[in-house]
Amino acid sequence: MAASQLTGMSSYIKQSPPLDFGIPYVDSWVKDRTIIVTGGASGFGAGFARRWATNGATVILGDVDVEKGDALARALRNETGRESAAHFVHCDVTDWQSQVNLFKEAIRLSPHGGIDTVVANAGIQAKDRLQEPGDLSAASPSPPNLATVDVNVTGVLYTTHLACYWLPRNPGSKPCNMNSVPGKQTRDRHLLLLGSVASLAPIAAAPLYATSKHAVLGLFRSLRATSHLQGIRVNIILPYFIDTTIVPVIAKVALAGGGMGKVEDVVEAGTRLVADTRILGRGIVVGPKMNVKQDDSGEWHLVSKNEQGSTKTALWEVHADDFEEVEVFTRRVVKLLYAVELARGWVGWATDMLTLVRNQIFGQR
Incomplete structure (x- = not known):
């Protein structure tokens, strides 16, 4: 395909070029932004909140865990010395009105009266009994537990719907532009989705979780082609198995002897996408850190850390060439x-x- 055709398509669907992780970014670019993080009381959400609040952002934590969420918000205010650093708002993402209240409270708490980034981070992996129906011969058998789908799909769709309303109304913001100057463009319109390696591959023991995360990837791929009409940039993070409480013990047993990713690398990926306003429509897979080298065919190989031309990374771009x-x-x-x-x-x-x-x-x- 001719280069001019690819350039035309890239411009048409408003996706920035494939990521170059060698291009530096600065954490302080998030300064003065107001960021909503659903599921912000623990795990990835807490990691995002700590890093962004430390660098000058106002983070609104939405979560059902009042004790953890309130404690984290208080701790971040104390550590940063800023009352605006973090606020906790109780939010059940499966409840529409609860999310409506979260967004309205975020507007009220925002120092500039708007929202720059929405991170649809809330997610669970409930016990998956889809393939273990038991006795369904009763006249009114119980339905399967779809809590995972309720949180990971319905909750994310509610968050997305509200983000599409509030982000374009962020005072002082401009439509997303891959040629923006991140350090000078404080106001933003950004939706960050949290998928999973389960968005890309089947998880045999957890069909409901895999289904829910496939749905998030489908949402991302659809939104990124059209969200520029509202000036919203959309990105996604797809973590591999990360060492958090959401990974069940049985999965950790199965992964024993292999590699697991670290929360810090997920936070690194999220910070790059949130801070750098030039990044539109990109997805980052986060895995365990490894030393790799690419051969002439483009294949990656695991090598020693002293190998010439090797790279140490935990971040990989996925669906980079969809527009082609x-x-x-x-x-x-x-x-x-x-x-x-x-x-x-x-x-x-x-x-x-x-x-x-x-x-x-x-x-x-």
Whole structure:
């Protein structure tokens, strides 16, 4: 495909070029931003909050765990010496009104009256019994526990819906632009989604969790092609198994002897995406740190840390070339469908409309 075509598609769908992790960014770019983090009381959310509040942001922690969330917000205010550093707001992401209240409270608490970044971080992995139905012969058998889907899908969709309303209304913000100057553009419009390696691969023992995280990836890939219409940049982090309480003991047993990722690397990925306003429509997989080297075919190999040309990393970009493949493919198919419509002309349109009216009147399908 010609370079001009790729450039045109990249510009059309407003995605920035594939990430270069060698390009530096500065934590202080988050200074003075107001950031909502759902599930912010522990795990990744707490890691994000601590790093961003330490660097001058106002972080609004939304969580069902009142004790942990309130304690973290108090600690961050004490550590930074800023009353605006962090605030806790009780929020059940599966409850629509609870999320509405979180966003409105964030606006009230924001020093500038707006929201710069929304991090849809809240997620759980409840016990997965989808493939263990038990006895369902009763007249009214109990349904499966879909709490994982409720939190990881419905909750994320609620967060996204509210972000799409409030982010464009952030006072002083401008539509996202891959040519922005991060250190000088304080106000932002950014939605950061949290997927998982389960967004990319099947998790045989946890079909509900894998389904929920596949849904988050689908949401990301859809949003990033159209969110520029509201000036919102959308990015996603997809962690591998990270050493947190969400990973069940049985999974840790299965992973024993291998590598697990660290929360600090997830926070590193999130901070790059939040701080650097030039990054639009990108996804970062976070795994265990390793020393790797790429061969001429593009394949990565695990090597010793002293190997010449090797790189130590825990971060990898995924779906980097979608605009060259998926979106271009989609554009070609749409072009063909449009050609069919042109070929059929007004006669085809009239025929379809008459068929539709007839079916509505006579109840046909």
